[in-house]
Amino acid sequence: MPAITIAIVLANLAFTYQGFRDRYFFARYDFHIEPILRLRDYRRLVTSGFLHVNWVHFLFNMFALYSFSISVLYILGTVRFLIVYFGSLLAGNLLSLYIHRNHMGYRAVGASGAVAGVIFSSIVLFPQGEIGMLFIPVGIPSWLFGILFVLVSIFGISSRLGNVGHGAHLGGALCGLFLTLLIKPMEYPVNALLVITITIPGFAYIAWIVRREGAPRFGISFREWYRAQSEKRRAHEEEAIQKELDRLLEKVNEQGINALSDWERKRLHEISERRKKNRR
Numbered sequence: 001m002p003a004i005t006i007a008i009v010l011a012n013l014a015f016t017y018q019g020f021r022d023r024y025f026f027a028r029y030d031f032h033i034e035p036i037l038r039l040r041d042y043r044r045l046v047t048s049g050f051l052h053v054n055w056v057h058f059l060f061n062m063f064a065l066y067s068f069s070i071s072v073l074y075i076l077g078t079v080r081f082l083i084v085y086f087g088s089l090l091a092g093n094l095l096s097l098y099i100h101r102n103h104m105g106y107r108a109v110g111a112s113g114a115v116a117g118v119i120f121s122s123i124v125l126f127p128q129g130e131i132g133m134l135f136i137p138v139g140i141p142s143w144l145f146g147i148l149f150v151l152v153s154i155f156g157i158s159s160r161l162g163n164v165g166h167g168a169h170l171g172g173a174l175c176g177l178f179l180t181l182l183i184k185p186m187e188y189p190v191n192a193l194l195v196i197t198i199t200i201p202g203f204a205y206i207a208w209i210v211r212r213e214g215a216p217r218f219g220i221s222f223r224e225w226y227r228a229q230s231e232k233r234r235a236h237e238e239e240a241i242q243k244e245l246d247r248l249l250e251k252v253n254e255q256g257i258n259a260l261s262d263w264e265r266k267r268l269h270e271i272s273e274r275r276k277k278n279r280r
Helices: 003-021 023-029 033-038 044-050 055-076 078-099 112-125 142-159 166-183 192-213 222-255 262-279
Strands: none
Touching: 003 023, 003 044, 003 055, 003 078, 023 044, 023 222, 033 044, 033 078, 033 222, 044 078, 055 078, 055 112, 078 112, 078 166, 078 192, 112 142, 112 166, 112 192, 142 166, 142 192, 166 192, 222 262
């Protein structure tokens, strides 16, 4: 396994494991529409790609990354591979952000957008190859897999099919294909029909969504930015206080109130008074 693939897998493993152990860590770095839009917490567009729902989710994504990264790395090299990987991760989450921008409670995690970009990079570079899938005894031609993947993603977005980030899949896949063509433009004349067949449904669907919903707003005033940063700081402070309160209450529940030190009792009283004041 190439060193860069090992590094990405280990980073995903570390983040995923910590997310399982600490629910506050998971909630701080997942893809959550409300803090991204209202608090401008844009780091979640990247960090959410290193968290996973469970070990099956993690293993499936990492196995797919391993399966396709070797051939793509061989052609593109490490730096260009990373451009495809992280570009696809961002593109997938940005498309998902736009699609779900009115659903403030929407949350998602996973490296699927980035992995989809690597898969579609492989499809462009090796269009005559085959892609194996679980429970299917024969390989699917790369070009056919690409077309089916885009169509299934479009259908999944439209019908909100399953607990799957179809928007991130579509955005990541199209970005991986597009970036690979920018890096290796000589591949386009050879695979022009494949590229056109795959991209037309995807980009046409995205254009239809934008036309129906209106173009996304990317600008932000200084006042909005300052207010967002203030809200973000307050949210982090409240999160830290809640974590401290949970620790103190857990100690009281397990060992009794007398187990608290004088400082801990004082701190518990301060937090309680602060909560009472905020409720008024």
